[in-house]
Amino acid sequence: MRNHKDTKGTKAGRINKGLYAARLCALGVFVVSHLIAFPQPAHAQQPQNFDNVEIHILPVQGNVYMIIGAGGNVTMQAGDQGVLLVDTMYAGLSDKLLAAIRKISNKPLRYIIDTHIHPDHTGGNENLRKAGATIAGGNVAGNIRDAGEGAAIVAHENVLNGMSAPTGVQAPAPSGGWPTDTYVHGQKDLFFNGEAVQVIYQPAAHTDGDSIVFFRRSDVISAGDIFVTETYPVIDIQRGGSLDGIIDSVNRIIDLAVPADKQEGGTYIIPGHGRLCDEADVVEYRDMLTIIRDRIQNMIKKGMTLQQVKAAKPTSDYDPRWGATSGFWTTDMFVEAAYQSVSARK
Amino acid sequence: MTGNTKTQRHEDTKRAASKGSYSRPSLCLRVFVSLCFPLLAYGQQQNLDNIEIHVLPVQGNVYMMVGAGGNITLQAGDQGVLLVDTQFAPLSDKILAAIRNLSNKPIRYIINTHYHTDHTGGNESIAKVGTTLNVGPGANLQRPTATIIAHENVLNRMSAPAGVQPPTPAAAWPTDTYVSGQKELFFNDEGIEVIHAPGAHTDGDSIVYFRRSDVVSTGDVFNTTSYPYFDVQAGGSINGVIDALNRIIQIAIPKHEQEGGTFIIPGHGRLCDEADIVEYRDMTTIIRDRVDAMVKKGMTLDQVKAARPTKEYDRRYGSTTGPRTTDRFVEAVYRSLSAKK
Numbered sequence: 001m002r003n004h005k006d007t008k009g010t011k012a013g014r015i016n017k018g019l020y021a022a023r024l025c026a027l028g029v030f031v032v033s034h035l036i037a038f039p040q041p042a043h044a045q046q047p048q049n050f051d052n053v054e055i056h057i058l059p060v061q062g063n064v065y066m067i068i069g070a071g072g073n074v075t076m077q078a079g080d081q082g083v084l085l086v087d088t089m090y091a092g093l094s095d096k097l098l099a100a101i102r103k104i105s106n107k108p109l110r111y112i113i114d115t116h117i118h119p120d121h122t123g124g125n126e127n128l129r130k131a132g133a134t135i136a137g138g139n140v141a142g143n144i145r146d147a148g149e150g151a152a153i154v155a156h157e158n159v160l161n162g163m164s165a166p167t168g169v170q171a172p173a174p175s176g177g178w179p180t181d182t183y184v185h186g187q188k189d190l191f192f193n194g195e196a197v198q199v200i201y202q203p204a205a206h207t208d209g210d211s212i213v214f215f216r217r218s219d220v221i222s223a224g225d226i227f228v229t230e231t232y233p234v235i236d237i238q239r240g241g242s243l244d245g246i247i248d249s250v251n252r253i254i255d256l257a258v259p260a261d262k263q264e265g266g267t268y269i270i271p272g273h274g275r276l277c278d279e280a281d282v283v284e285y286r287d288m289l290t291i292i293r294d295r296i297q298n299m300i301k302k303g304m305t306l307q308q309v310k311a312a313k314p315t316s317d318y319d320p321r322w323g324a325t326s327g328f329w330t331t332d333m334f335v336e337a338a339y340q341s342v343s344a345r346k
Numbered sequence: 347m348t349g350n351t352k353t354q355r356h357e358d359t360k361r362a363a364s365k366g367s368y369s370r371p372s373l374c375l376r377v378f379v380s381l382c383f384p385l386l387a388y389g390q391q392q393n394l395d396n397i398e399i400h401v402l403p404v405q406g407n408v409y410m411m412v413g414a415g416g417n418i419t420l421q422a423g424d425q426g427v428l429l430v431d432t433q434f435a436p437l438s439d440k441i442l443a444a445i446r447n448l449s450n451k452p453i454r455y456i457i458n459t460h461y462h463t464d465h466t467g468g469n470e471s472i473a474k475v476g477t478t479l480n481v482g483p484g485a486n487l488q489r490p491t492a493t494i495i496a497h498e499n500v501l502n503r504m505s506a507p508a509g510v511q512p513p514t515p516a517a518a519w520p521t522d523t524y525v526s527g528q529k530e531l532f533f534n535d536e537g538i539e540v541i542h543a544p545g546a547h548t549d550g551d552s553i554v555y556f557r558r559s560d561v562v563s564t565g566d567v568f569n570t571t572s573y574p575y576f577d578v579q580a581g582g583s584i585n586g587v588i589d590a591l592n593r594i595i596q597i598a599i600p601k602h603e604q605e606g607g608t609f610i611i612p613g614h615g616r617l618c619d620e621a622d623i624v625e626y627r628d629m630t631t632i633i634r635d636r637v638d639a640m641v642k643k644g645m646t647l648d649q650v651k652a653a654r655p656t657k658e659y660d661r662r663y664g665s666t667t668g669p670r671t672t673d674r675f676v677e678a679v680y681r682s683l684s685a686k687k
Contacts, residue, residue, distance in 0.1 A: 191599055191600060191601045196599035216557060219536075219537065258531075258557065261532065266532050
């Protein structure tokens with residue numbers, strides 16, 4: 001069972017003028033490296049108290065909006081053809097999420113794209129899918145599910161693999177929430193609401209099934225948990241994540257992003273958790289990760305043990321910004337995961 | 347940027363008879379066998395007097411301009427005008443008039459897809475009328491003309507080392523070059539990527555991708571009027587052309603049932619979408635594979651020609667007259683493949 005921190009004290013979201021800061025929700029999932037089993041199916045999860053969670057909507061640019069509540073940020077693209085979501089938060093928030101979507105658009109929900117498998121991003125899959133209606137025609141024939149029933153859920157194949165199980169074995173997640181359209185490598189392209197949408201695979205990053213989503217005309221990238229603004233990134237080693245993969249993915253995002261003027265604006269990036277960003281923010285994050293990775297790498301080359309590495313405090317200059325001593329992902333956990341990840345390299 | 351010290355030999359103008367030669371704009375009325383003049387007879391004297399410039403709005407901020415020589419792409423908006431390629435020098439007045447019909451804002455950027463004169467001939471006269479945008483590091487506040495962006499090899503082929511007569515006047519040379527990967531700008535509210543396609547039509551090809559407008563300007567790596575032409579003397583190769591076509595296909599995303607979505611402006615010919623370029627890529631790949639198999643079997647050029655590896659495509663892309671004949675194409679593919687290791 002996934003352990004949740006209780007909600008004491010950290011729920012108050014801070015909303016900056018003109019910007020919504022993501023709530024450092026203590027309900028956030030912590031896919032911690034020593035966590036082994038996928039949690040019980042969403043409906044059997046320890047009930048969370050979502051009563052006090054408010055859903056906030058921030059228009060980003062073009063057709064794209066950012067939706068913040070608890071769990072991972074949701075990206076919404078809305079237009080004449082319907083609504084597309086990237087990630088679906090927790091199952092317990094689905095009603096509020098749907099209500100928020102309906103404030104922007106009353107068109108059918110056509111697509112859900114999952115950036116990765118964790119329940120704070122996929123928990124609402126089943127509920128949201130049922131509330132939707134897939135687009136008829138086109139590639140729908142290849143769906144696993146009945147084409148008429150619900151929205152399509154697009155994700156990398158490893159998300160489906162992680163959520164399902166062979167016949168006769170209890171699946172970790174209810175089949176109603178499984179991806180219906182998967183891809184294996186490279187990217188999957190859609191054209192929706194007047195723009196191309198690219199779902200790009202990022203191997204061995206946060207997990208082994210990460211996708212970033214690039215809305216080409218709106219010029220917005222949804223990064224999933226590869227890029228977060230409030231903590232060091234979670235490296236889910238059990239699920240095939242690695243620090244090098246996260247750094248490669250962040251570099252890919254930087255490659256895609258084009259700033260408008262003096263390194264500001266232009267392509268916007270919606271992180272898995274945290275505030276709206278542009279390329280310069282991602283560059284800062286990439287630099288921090290690369291420097292820490294290089295430091296730990298050097299220490300490993302010198303034969304230092306994990307304890308010695310921790311004592312050497314390879315993250316000390318970044319801790320005030322990204323570090324934590326309590327909560328679901330502490331600095332110690334990050335250093336340990338980074339150490340394991342870098343040591344595991346061939 | 348003045349001629350740099352690169353020792354790249356610029357093409358001797360005496361080579362006008364061979365493919366890919368480059369002559370000074372003052373000689374541009376002489377026909378270049380390497381260049382395709384879609385509307386005119388391939389005579390010695392090219393009369394540009396009767397050429398009209400036609401403007402086709404594509405999508406977003408982007409327009410296509412067709413006259414003589416390579417297609418021009420124009421992007422217009424609040425910040426000014428950006429052009430991809432500039433056709434021939436004698437057409438500059440007409441081109442400028444056509445631009446003014448769309449926008450009276452300053453011309454800020456010219457991007458050259460490659461160095462051939464049917465794409466760069468108008469550089470000097472058009473850049474002179476423009477005004478660079480003074481932003482970013484390295485902005486030359488003294489330079490009142492439009493910025494000309496291209497791959498470094500375009501500059502190399504247009505210029506010459508000190509003391510040697512350059513093939514083109516310095517005012518026509520690129521002012522901002524890049525060497526590998528891509529160069530990015532953000533102009534008129536969209537990201538613009540200038541992407542290098544190595545060893546394709548020439549050694550200095552760029553593909554220009556307008557991100558929000560969702561239009562790709564390909565330069566001469568793609569055209570709809572003939573077999574792919576690549577300038578072996580200038581570093582072009584058939585495999586590079588195929589890689590470039592695949593790159594464009596990777597960028598392009600169709601809107602519905604393989605139609606629309608990303609539009610593609612070829613170097614010569616009509617406006618296309620992804621399906622058109624896929625067809626062209628398939629044709630090129632099939633012919634390349636056939637000739638490759640023949641080369642591996644040790645066949646001579648004459649034997650390859652006799653085997654007619656392009657037969658079923660000839661009615662669509664082939665030609666027996668003019669500068670780009672089927673025979674020349676087969677020969678170029680043969681040489682390109684025989685030369686590779």
